[in-house]
Amino acid sequence: MADRNYAYDPVGTGAPVNLQSYRMEAGQLWRQYVIAGIANIAIVSIGYCMGWTSPINTKLQGQNLTDSPLPAPLTIDETAWVGSLLPVGAIFGPFIGGLVASKIGRKWGLLSSAIPLFVGWILVAAATNVGFLYGGRVFWGIAVGMLCTVSPMYCAEIATDDVRGALGSFLQAFITLGFLLVYVVGPFVSYSAVAYVGVAFVAVFAISFYFMPESPMYYLIRNDRESAAESLMYIRGRSRAGVESELNEMAAHISASMENTATLADVFRGSNFKAFYISCALVFFQQFCGINAVLFYMSTIFSAAGSDLDPSIATIIIGAVQAVASMMTPLVVDRLGRRILLLVSTSGTAVGLGLLGMYFLLSERGSPAVSSIGFLPILSLVLFILTYCWGLGPLPWAVMGELFPIEVKAVASPIATAFCWILSFLVTRYFEPIADTVGMYVAFWLFGVCCVAGFLFTLFLVPETKGKSLPEIQDILAGRKSKPEKA
Template structure:
């Protein structure tokens, strides 16, 4: 059997996920930039007046509103123009967003920029899991699917690192450059063979597969035949929204929606969007800019572990560790805020606790809750349902993100920050038991074997 070149899959998936790094940069933009926009002296703000609390809440929450729209656009793009060109269209939306933010003269420009960033993010969350799952062999599909969170964290760390120490304009210009780097590099990457097969173009599918695998016609022929048979069986009828709620499709749908719920109601976006505010409000001994860089660095390093181990340890064990660890971290963070609210004398001696809790939260979140819902989204649905179901799951995730980012601060102010964090902790604990009893293990299984498992039938030996 002809040996392939495994590194090609990693390179192609890595280039595709530069888009996610760019989105991570735009998502983390709020943390250092809010300080500049809310400065009473307007020292480094393009706005005519400081950002109000309500305006800041809308700036934070309009990105997920855009993501809801983007997920629907991404689903259409996936089936009409393909995964590759859909991702390039998302880059154009991101570019428009950065132009609006760069040239902002009032808060309306920021609202528009955040919406366009959100549209790009929704498209990427829809298209990237498909792209990575469809170019990957079974033994590395989990690793490539986990790239999404790792590259997003690269973007977060970059904006955390340069945001506090450079001007508003420099941060925006770096964002523009990020989009350009992705668009230029990804233009030269292949489309997925499965997309070409779904359009009955076997010749283009073979060319793409040879390029992805680094093999000759003879080397890819068997895999191409298996893909074609899978596509043929899947495309016998056009999938509709109603098909998502039938049989194994519904099982895949409620699992992925539940994982998206636990991911968002772990409080990750509230924590990241308002990180500087959290450290300032907590009275941490560390400067908020240093704290966010520490957390961003830990987040990146932790997320790099998942691609290395997910195809050996499996999805379930990482999700169990992740939900348990985040629950403990949120419990500690909530306890700190409770003691702070009660003006306990012990607070002065545990100023390290918010940073320690954030590090534990970020590490364990990055091992499972961050990357694996998206990796499994690319695995659990059959090809004909994927283009319909993925936008719905991504859109649902966008709604949850909006709810968390828009209402976290008002609710925390009303009931206490400690109550808000404890509620997130309870959700993480619920995620632990959901994973324990209902999430299937997909490690090492082909896409067809996963479908067989969901419907409760045994795969034939050698079936791929």
Template structure:
């Protein structure tokens, strides 16, 4: 079976390409991988930015990089401009993946923390849907113009947002912290004193234990880092990058009468609706159960997809009667992934990581995530060519089952727990007193 690159398909179309001549296959490969390259280094820049200039200005800096990348691609006169634009896009995305979950975790209430944190994945799928619905009709250059507009909207919107109270307390500015929390909550400062005291106490405690890279390997810090890294490992080794990258080919194998462009629009809409579910259930069902259900569903979808390719490779006579299987399994996989594993790892990292090591843990976990993505993208075709596509999808299915087991036996539940309760849980402290306090608060509410 011949697999094609969507990047090459678009850029080799002279009516849509921003370049005066189509790119070569090798150039298209570089264009496809340079985004991931930027994603590997962007988290470290984001970690440095959020610690030195703040969460808000770190996100504003990312918006500027998005804008510069879009300028390079919009007005590209050679493939080098496309390369540069993709690196800027990847770097900015890496910064956002580090700073935004932290920003959300620091401004959200305990009750809404999971929902707000999971909106990151919702808007990622909205971006996919936007590209799927407009890309076939406005081309690569048109998409670049759209990204220019969204970079401006991102910058203006973030400029109007406040800095987090946690960052102000870290900077020894309690007055600004109080004003920030009052703006976020829409309440008078006097009514927020208890929450301000809790944030201040958590920051003071973290200052007493100012973290370094070595402190990541302390018990609860390492546990938070390990859980976050494991979740993003399982997230990438479900094969989401490969499934999305070769989506049109899978539809073609399914024998669908739909044009690939319209098929991807349908899939994009389904992904968006699935991701939209997460904010509404994350704080009701809990993180752990969602991770387990999502991972189990991904394992089933990928297993069925691998089964189809296995039967196709051995020329099974039943293959003609089950040509719907790739479509069904693909839809099952994408719905289950976007509903859980696509959204929750970033929210969990944001709410579990101790303040004193956030500057180190978040960039390392995010860089590890995109390194996994780069390796999968780089070596997928090699493994598929030597062992068969069904082997690759079954490997992804096994990894998804591993994610299910990880959620079942190791992942702690953070639903409705305060930051201090989560830290006690990670360190193995007695939670009886805090659980009683939390129950009392819930009864009073």
């Protein structure tokens, strides 16, 4: 039997090459960060789209329509639909993204998301009635669903084990950059200028990512080993011999995974179902921690605290807090692990929501203590945002990209992602009437209870994937002991 540590020289001399001597070839780690960063320019774009309503609603609702393309101000109901139709589009986007990623590749799946983004911006820029805005938000939502499915898949497949968590955390970090950008630009430029910046970002992504490599795993799935090798050499910054060992491991993993073509029924079997329910539970806790409701009521919370800050400036401050907090996660996630950050995040958001609920309870009952704790809503909000961005925001996507085996990922990830956006629509559309019925403090406390449940779920059921290879993660889910790597 041939020695696994040797292979024939890929240059073609026929001489055997000792692969062991190449395993320590340094490579260029920065390449993974740059490639993932360029891929996530699209994520900045969808953050910009998602935060668009914050500065634009003011322009569309005011009686002075000099900076509105609409013939009349938006009604309360129209405003609610403009806000909630993006999640509706995002429900369908994952299935489109998953299909495209499996048929034409992860790279082209990401690039194809530029199409609904461009269509959305054209509709918004050319709007003459609210129907254009509805259409634009739905197309943006389709792009959001596509990107939230394909981007974690792509980042997980190009990453080495020691940085996979960091690259998977890019999604939340880059989304918050998009939010911050629209918060900074939107209030101070015209309606049309906001759209032009949005179009420019999509163009920058499409042009720059065109020159990035396809996932080597996708090439191996297509039995194109040479293209996979070239892609891996580019991503790792190593020679052909330097990537041969990793390429062999990838090929063996894919060969074992692709013995059977995955169907929908396979998602609900064995370790696949465990990966599926963990992914769905994490996105449930992500949405039902109430992030969208808290952001929607940010101005109300600042007003309750008696803040004299202009709402636009207050929003920029919170956007900056989000961005800084989200940038911290990629730096520490591969040192501390996913579980500890999720535990810190769920406990921190629960405390923040509990304090917010307590303040609104005292306020609604006219307690004299309210005047002496005016700082509490802002403190609670900052605590909530910080801890959300450390764990609940980025890590469900990162973990989802790691848990599913290759053959199941294209089937299961779209379902889990669509489930996330169904929940997002429900929270965005119906939080206000529910809060009006039961009281704001009850609504915040219910979200807090969900965060406590998320803490317990993470503590007992979420496996630690830090530093684990994709095959090792499958062994953990299946309850198998991983085989030690041969020297």
